[in-house]
Amino acid sequence: MRSRTAMRFPLDRPARSLDRPALSLGSRVGTLGVSLALGALLASGTAISLAAPAVAATGDVKCPSTACVQVASGAGSPVGIAPDNAGSVYLAYSGGDLLKLDLATGALSTITTGLGNLRGVAVADGNAYITNFEGTLQQVSLATGSRRTLAAGLPSLFGVTRVGTTTYVTDGDGEIVAVPDGGAARVVATGLGFSYGIAFDKAGLAYTADMMTGRILQTNVATGTTRTLVTQTYEPTSISVGPDGLVYFMVANEVKRVNPxxxxxxxxxxxxxxxxxxxxxxxSGDAYTAGNGNDGLWRIIGLTAR
Known part of the structure; x- marks a missing residue:
């Protein structure tokens, strides 16, 4: 097993205070050096703080507004967000907690705690799939909070998603790792850089966002072949496939999309x-995001329709 050290994000639960060093990403003058520094911060578990722009221009989404609604002021700063498309959003925190937000009532409840130094969460078939910095992938029952380990001893894990009976994760070595139900973890793609997330389209192609080089990548996990869709000059920090089949990602405070x-x-x-x-x-095409500090959880209404 690889040795590694990590400093947790300071916020373990929503009720706790936040004291984080500032790393401003509001300027669009990022360089590869900045990208490497940011990737290193995320990989080590060090917290970062983002500076929000002060003035909205035409076409921007201003928070709060009718297009950007705070759905949980007490949600703190989760490191992973997973809507279940059935009225709830699940939130993972670096201190090891998994919480459920009921969108109808705004109530937060604890599913379980003690999951390790968490990085990502996905929900499917009544379970949450959790990655942590220690290289462990866990499955948690959303009904009971019971857990089991699906894989351990891997490089630090970050992004996670579920496709059929296989869980896919991104790791700190620039790989996509597949963990089939009842099977062993295996590397299905390499050379992807540092991606904090992973998403699949309906054709079974995977998408990652390399913060180190600014690439948005499309990968065939059956063959391991990778295609570069976009090369940015700044760090893409988010990756999702919309209901329209387009790939959405974030560059500083800007949301962009690419036709795959x-x-x-x-x-x-x-x-x-x-x-x-x-x-x-x-x-639905809505997006969920956590604000800086203790700003809570926000819903961006109809993001993909813009």
């Missing part, structure tokens, strides 16, 4: 008023 067939990208909007780092798309 033509590789044509377009500006969607800027998120103004909250220091958002990333977002998760729901099947």
């Amino acid at each position: 067939t033509t590789a044509v990208q377009a500006h969607v909007t800027n998120l103004v008023g909250i220091g958002s780092f990333s977002f998760s798309l729901a099947a």
Whole structure:
């Protein structure tokens, strides 16, 4: 097993105070050196703080507004967000807690605690799939909070998603790892850089966002072949596939999308008023994001329709 050290994000639960060193990502003058530094911070578990722009321009989404609604002021700063498309959002915290947010009532409840130094969460078939920095993938029952380990001893794990009976994760070595139910973990793609997330389209192709080089990548996990869709000059920090089949990602406070067939990208909007780092798309086309500090959880209404 590889040795590693990590410092937890200071916020373990929503009720706790936040004291984080500032790393401003509001400027669009990032360089590869900044990208490497940011990737190193995320990989080590060090917390970062994002500076939100002060003035909204035409077409921007201002928070709060009718297009950006705070759905949980007490949610703190989760490191992973997973809407279940059935009225709840699940939140993972670096201190090892998994919480459920009821969107109808705004109530937060604890599913379980003590899951380790968490990084990502996905929900499917009544379970949550959790990655942590120690290289462990866990499955947690959303009904009972019971857990089991699906894989351990891997490099530090970050992004996670579920496709059929297989869980896919990204790791700190630039790999996609597949963990089939009842089977052993195996590397299905390499050379992907540092991606904090992973998403699949309906054709079974995977998408990752390399913060180190700014690439948005499409990977065939059956063959391990990778295609570069977009090369940015700044760190893409989020990756999702929308209900329209387009790939959405974040560059500083800007949301962008790319057509995975033509590789044509377009500006969607800027998120103004909250220091958002990333977002998760729901099947409705709404997005959920955590604001900087203790700003809580926000819903961006109809993001994919913009």
